[in-house]
Amino acid sequence: MRVRQHRFTTFGPCAVRANGTPGTPTRAGFTLVELLVALVLLDVGLFALVATSALVTREMSAAARRAQALAVAANRLERVASMSCAATESAGGEAMPYPGVRERWTVTGEEEEGEARAITDSVAFTTAVGVRVLVLHSRTPC
Helix, strand or coil: CCCCCCCEEEECCEEEECCCCCCCCCCCCCCHHHHHHHHHHHHHHHHHHHHHHHHHHHHHHHHHHHHHHHHHHHHHHHHHHHCCHHHHCCCEEEEEEECCEEEEEEEEECCCCCCEEEEEEEEEEEECCEEEEEEEEEEEEC
8 A cells, every 4th residue: 555645835825735736725714723712812801801891890989989978078077167166065976968978077175265176077988898987087276
């Protein structure tokens, strides 16, 4: 039994048999393994993109909630600081200015002229990872 061996030569971009016609390719297209590898790489890239966009959305929401809580606390500090010391001596309170936001404040200090009063405002707010608390302290003269 005799085994045939073929010799290949190239004409341009296609390899052809030495005794074949020019331009007849020996391999056209992609193999199944190459296509599967390309699809896996594309899937990994798309999953990473979706995970990143979900993380960015969650962080933007948390930042908006922190900004809202900071505005609530700053407004309370300004409001209490603008009141007379006699009206706010040993005062405090609790409020829910927005759904998911709870504010507690206390005012301690002297009502005598020249003394300072301490104002503490804590705002608890919910985020995707749980409840966070923002605390602001201020001292204002009487």
